[in-house]
Amino acid sequence: MTAASGKVVMVSGGARGIGRAIVQELLAHGWRVSVGARDMAAAQAVFEGHGPDRARAYAFDAEQPQTETDWVAATVRDFGGIDALVHNAGIISRHSVIEADDEEVDRILDVNVKSPLRLTRKAWPHLLAAEEAKVVVIASLAAKRVRAPGASLYSLSKAAVLSLAHGIRHCGEDSNVRCTALCPGFVATDMASGVPRDQWAQLTQPADVARIARTVLELPATASVAEIPISWRVEPQF
Ligand SMILES: NC(=O)c1ccc[n+]([C@@H]2O[C@H](COP(=O)([O-])OP(=O)(O)OC[C@H]3O[C@@H](n4cnc5c(N)ncnc54)[C@H](OP(=O)(O)O)[C@@H]3O)[C@@H](O)[C@H]2O)c1
Numbered sequence: 001m002t003a004a005s006g007k008v009v010m011v012s013g014g015a016r017g018i019g020r021a022i023v024q025e026l027l028a029h030g031w032r033v034s035v036g037a038r039d040m041a042a043a044q045a046v047f048e049g050h051g052p053d054r055a056r057a058y059a060f061d062a063e064q065p066q067t068e069t070d071w072v073a074a075t076v077r078d079f080g081g082i083d084a085l086v087h088n089a090g091i092i093s094r095h096s097v098i099e100a101d102d103e104e105v106d107r108i109l110d111v112n113v114k115s116p117l118r119l120t121r122k123a124w125p126h127l128l129a130a131e132e133a134k135v136v137v138i139a140s141l142a143a144k145r146v147r148a149p150g151a152s153l154y155s156l157s158k159a160a161v162l163s164l165a166h167g168i169r170h171c172g173e174d175s176n177v178r179c180t181a182l183c184p185g186f187v188a189t190d191m192a193s194g195v196p197r198d199q200w201a202q203l204t205q206p207a208d209v210a211r212i213a214r215t216v217l218e219l220p221a222t223a224s225v226a227e228i229p230i231s232w233r234v235e236p237q238f
Pocket of ligand 1: 012013014015016017018019037038039060061062063087088089090091092111138139140141183184185186187188189190191192
């Protein structure tokens with residue numbers, strides 16, 4: 001019997017990168033996983049060998065709100081409820097807040113902030129119905145400091161999603177819903193393509209973020225963790 005013992009978790013963007021590692025970590029520890037992804041074949045490959053009672057993939061595109069509604073409904077239909085949500089899907093921009101046009105600002109806010117907000121609202125009644133429920137937001141160290149002009153638009157979106165995580169935490173106060181923001185620096189995924197490949201072994205690994213996510217997901221409501229900064233190196237405060 002694991003700590004999860006069949007609890008149901010929705011993971012957005014579970015077909016690659018950190019999301020893929022989280023899906024695999026949770027499956028290995030007894031969770032039942034509802035994977036939201038744009039690429040169904042890639043998502044299904046992540047949980048190959050596990051039956052439909054353990055893992056399923058559903059169409060999810062953060063820029064198409066109806067897919068969020070359908071994904072929540074299908075998860076409840078197929079798994080019987082929702083115990084946890086992991087908001088992992090996200091995009092990066094290398095444009096500064098001065099350079100980016102309105103369209104890019106709207107897009108990054110839609111994917112990185114508004115979609116997790118909408119998904120949380122849509123899943124909320126089901127989270128409240130669970131004995132204890134969790135929301136994990138994959139924010140970033142970029143939420144906590146702006147490294148450079150080219151990181152500033154991404155930071156803007158991640159600071160907003162960090163505030164969303166704190167907002168969710170407060171909204172869950174009187175129930176058994178808890179929310180944690182994970183704030184990694186560079187993690188060795190496609191998103192870190194700006195880091196030279198020969199340095200990737202030194203970056204935080206997706207499997208390590210996944211282990212931290214699982215730990216938080218398996219804590220009781222009486223051990224609420226608001227934020228976890230995670231860094232591949234040593235910065236003054238992180
Ligand atoms: N890697 C880092 O250095 C780092 C550091 C701190 C925080 N993070 C955060 O960690 C999370 C995961 O990133 P990653 O490192 O795993 O990057 P990644 O390998 O680029 O993966 C991004 C994930 O987000 C999904 N996604 C992007 N746009 C989407 C959309 N419109 N609808 C649905 N899914 C969408 C992608 O799905 P597709 O396969 O369909 O594109 C993919 O699964 C992100 O929120 C990112 O901001 C990453």
